[in-house]
Amino acid sequence: MSWLKQTFTSSIGRKYAMALSALFLIIFLLQHFAINFTSVFSEKTFNELSHFMGTNPLVQFALQPVLIFGVVYHFVMGFVLEIKNNKARNVKYAMNKGEANSTWFSRNMIVSGLVILAFLVVHFYDFWIPEILHKYVEFAPEDPNRYWTETVEKFHDPIRVGIYSLSFVLLSMHLLHGFQSAFQSVGARHSKYTPLIAKIGKIYAIAIPAGFIFIALYHHLNAL
Amino acid sequence: MSTTKGMNLTLKVWRQKNSQAQGSMETYKVSDISPDSSFLEMMDILNEQLVGENNEPVAFDHDCREGICGSCSMYINGEAHGPVKGVTTCQLHMRSFKDGDTIYIEPWRAKAFPVIKDLVVDRGAFDRVMAAGGFISVNTSGNTQDANAIPIQKENADKAMDAATCIGCGACVATCKNASAMLFVSAKVSQFALLPQGQVERQERVLNMVKQMDEEGFGNCSNTGACEVECPKGISLENIARMNREYMSASISAE
Numbered sequence: 001m002s003w004l005k006q007t008f009t010s011s012i013g014r015k016y017a018m019a020l021s022a023l024f025l026i027i028f029l030l031q032h033f034a035i036n037f038t039s040v041f042s043e044k045t046f047n048e049l050s051h052f053m054g055t056n057p058l059v060q061f062a063l064q065p066v067l068i069f070g071v072v073y074h075f076v077m078g079f080v081l082e083i084k085n086n087k088a089r090n091v092k093y094a095m096n097k098g099e100a101n102s103t104w105f106s107r108n109m110i111v112s113g114l115v116i117l118a119f120l121v122v123h124f125y126d127f128w129i130p131e132i133l134h135k136y137v138e139f140a141p142e143d144p145n146r147y148w149t150e151t152v153e154k155f156h157d158p159i160r161v162g163i164y165s166l167s168f169v170l171l172s173m174h175l176l177h178g179f180q181s182a183f184q185s186v187g188a189r190h191s192k193y194t195p196l197i198a199k200i201g202k203i204y205a206i207a208i209p210a211g212f213i214f215i216a217l218y219h220h221l222n223a224l
Numbered sequence: 225m226s227t228t229k230g231m232n233l234t235l236k237v238w239r240q241k242n243s244q245a246q247g248s249m250e251t252y253k254v255s256d257i258s259p260d261s262s263f264l265e266m267m268d269i270l271n272e273q274l275v276g277e278n279n280e281p282v283a284f285d286h287d288c289r290e291g292i293c294g295s296c297s298m299y300i301n302g303e304a305h306g307p308v309k310g311v312t313t314c315q316l317h318m319r320s321f322k323d324g325d326t327i328y329i330e331p332w333r334a335k336a337f338p339v340i341k342d343l344v345v346d347r348g349a350f351d352r353v354m355a356a357g358g359f360i361s362v363n364t365s366g367n368t369q370d371a372n373a374i375p376i377q378k379e380n381a382d383k384a385m386d387a388a389t390c391i392g393c394g395a396c397v398a399t400c401k402n403a404s405a406m407l408f409v410s411a412k413v414s415q416f417a418l419l420p421q422g423q424v425e426r427q428e429r430v431l432n433m434v435k436q437m438d439e440e441g442f443g444n445c446s447n448t449g450a451c452e453v454e455c456p457k458g459i460s461l462e463n464i465a466r467m468n469r470e471y472m473s474a475s476i477s478a479e
Contacts, residue, residue, distance in 0.1 A: 095236075
């Protein structure tokens, strides 16, 4: 077994891999939010940025595969670890007070993760698959001004807005533990910086999902 | 002499004849328990009662009864070592409970800690992790350097000492929702990694100890922090972060 394989199949190696994929997804989510947010105040900016992200070869053929790998790895390894961890305690306690020593969010990452996965299925069905079909299957002519209208139309449906909002609440819970946990996993813990990381983590975990909910509600209410 | 009224309690205790037998929670009543008695003294009273009734006493681990040895290991009312933080089961007193309470008493639950009998579990997995690298090889043929002659930064000496206070009771494993042993292993890795004496075997130590930990079937740490809260010695999660760094650095640079 090569040292690389041995390292990344060990318990600590998997922690690193989960954390690094999480940190990558955290950065991705931030830029996704920044672009989406422009749809609230400028149709033109949103179209320009979306057109750039949708057609730039570096984004499409270098970053997008990394993103897909990161998402798939994070989900698959999340489930693998959950199954392994369940097996590590084959007989459960008759009475267990988890709330006495840890947060609900930290103990239920698999629950929030499952809701986020379900959301991603809807999200891919709504946006990503039509985009891929449009560009790489149908080879439809590119209209740099189509993005804003297409996106905003999706938020006219109140059920979709409801699903989005609920999913982002669960994403917030996932991030409330996940953000600082990712730093701890890669060993980035220091008495000077960890309190700051924890604070930034809390702000990020609440502000970004709340921002996504705001965008969905804004477009929904704006169309009424 | 205490004049406090004795307590009447209902105990739900895990009984299991041997490692192969199917266990179950059994209910017992104990009465007139002094709030000043320790939890283990209460268990002694229960056992005297059971012996008097010609029943098998409850087997449980205990030794020093001073919070030092790490022998006692009971999961009490859903928490390792019971509801009081920073103490082992032997340091828990009945004043932490109320008259009429029902108390659940279970063994540590982890695949890597199989039940031997009743509340006694086999913590040999910890011994094997220690044997894999939790030591410093020292030539003791008479030319050993006095440890006090080696200058050590005070901050590192303190951190190493804090890590070394781990008594290996296994409360971290019992508490962790994943039955992970990372707090224990990280404390043992840290206590040597921080000292000059530990540098020679630094890389192979962390690699071997983590490998053994994984082979024993402990779960993976998901940073809930429950272990740190329930640890009777207050071992910090900082040790796990250090072990993660040590492991990755050793994996990359060790030959």
